[in-house]
Amino acid sequence: MNVVVCVKQIPDPAAPPKLDPQTHTLDRSGKLIMDDSDAYGVEMALQLADSAGGGEVTLVSMAPHGETSGLRTALAMGAARAILISDDALAGSDALGTAKVLAAAIARAEPDLVLAATESTDGYTGTTPVQVAELLGFPSVTFAKKVTVDGSSVRVERQTEAGYDEVTSPLPAVVTVTAGVVEPRYPSFKGIMAAKSKPVDNLTVADLGLEPGQVGAAGARQEIVEVAAAEERGAGEIVEDEGDGADRIVAFLESIKVI
């Protein structure tokens, strides 16, 4: 079974995020790492390919400047190869433009199953995987908290407001996984060494047969008007607990008539 995992390479979330002062888009000029949310999809893919008795796990990523450090992390976990789409024309892409690029690249890998996170940690639009599914003509199941593959269909426990639904879908399909769907492995030293020589196909917009006007800032049909500081809450009272923390909370709850 061939599984494609969408992997986003993002600025380190631990560092303070910055916006480009001109475009108001997220500054991605620094080092990028694999979005933690994608580790679950990578692990799920490895386990599903393994239990299906073979097949390859291929990573697909769109990133600026030929960035591969996040892909190397996923390759070190055990993925076989990666497709990287990197092209200056892609800067400023909106979610639909990104989906067009990813879908064109994914189609090349002829997957049985496409996995992605429910949303990225940096942009969190949460629509790209479903847009990819529609572009590929695949069914999709979002918010999976459990995924099993049985021959030519996938069975998913899908998160709902009330609990969860058991959902089945024929393959090929797109499934988005929540964090916690599986416990991602840590790359072993051997895995890290092996990842250095695993193949990464570098593609451009032209390679994918897409028109430049469909993607990047040229294809984006939404614009950022401004970014301003949010209204701040008035400063509260912050105190060290000296055994009186509980009493202070009781007094506060009384003052706002909750108790």
Next chain:
Amino acid sequence: MPIAKVWVLAESTDSGPLPASLELLTEARAVASTVEAVTWGADAASMAAAVGEYGATTLYDVGDLGGALPGSPVAAAIAALVEAGNGPDALFVPATYDGRDIAGRLSVRLDRPVLTNIVGMAEGDGLSTEHAIFGGTQILTARFSGPGPGIYVVRAKSFAAEPSGGPAAAVVAAPVPELGATGAARIVERHVEERTGPKLDEADVVVSGGRGLGSAENYALIEELAKLLHGAAGASRAIVDAGWVPYSHQVGQTGKTVKPNVYVACGISGATQHMVGMKNSKNIVAVNKDRDAPIFSVADLGIVGDVLKVLPALIEALKSRS
């Protein structure tokens, strides 16, 4: 260009229309002269009364989906209506599991982009949208620059729901066209996780726990405190990911948006992901060991201390009062 017509995706729940859909109908009335709604499921008649009460004049009914996941069929039905020439200038979609699926599918079918995570809107030379970024410390304003209809995915509780007292909306059938493979995902069985007490996103008091609790067993303290305050128990993404509590407890970007009278954050540092879901609570109490935790920047009362000491003392104090 002024907004003439807005459609609102009217999602139903076991207990009637989704509150977020009613919020969007209210906002649609404020920005557009004509408000219409789109729904699916078995009960269009009661939905027509509910959306009419909030100002929709027409309800497009996609009908019963026969167990199919809504994303593909509902998007296809809406696209067919738009292609027939009666489309709106804007479609407002609540940011739910199904709402996001429908918005994504529709975006491709219409070849229109989507704006997601909207927390506010302003009208004037078209609609502009507000998005909370960087943990809600910054508000980004965006707008569509191409032809409509724009697809707007809006977070719950961004607007207050107020009825207009209108009559039931006229129901118009919106049939699902042939879908091919995209519509093949089917719900085989539904599982409802029992919860006691008020719902997380409706409770007046929310008590949430995070990593600072140290272990899954200590989440019982959160549940006990929530019960004593007649509130609901919530959680940070960190402990949901760790498997301590079900996803349905999660407050934040990927989880529920809550706006209670008082929010008590216990052992939660206040990651961006969490703050977006709770920082508009009326009163915020935080207990955390780390004085530099971001949660203290939004707290009305912050206790720098060990939750495992403060919570048991607080529970005892509340018990001795009742």
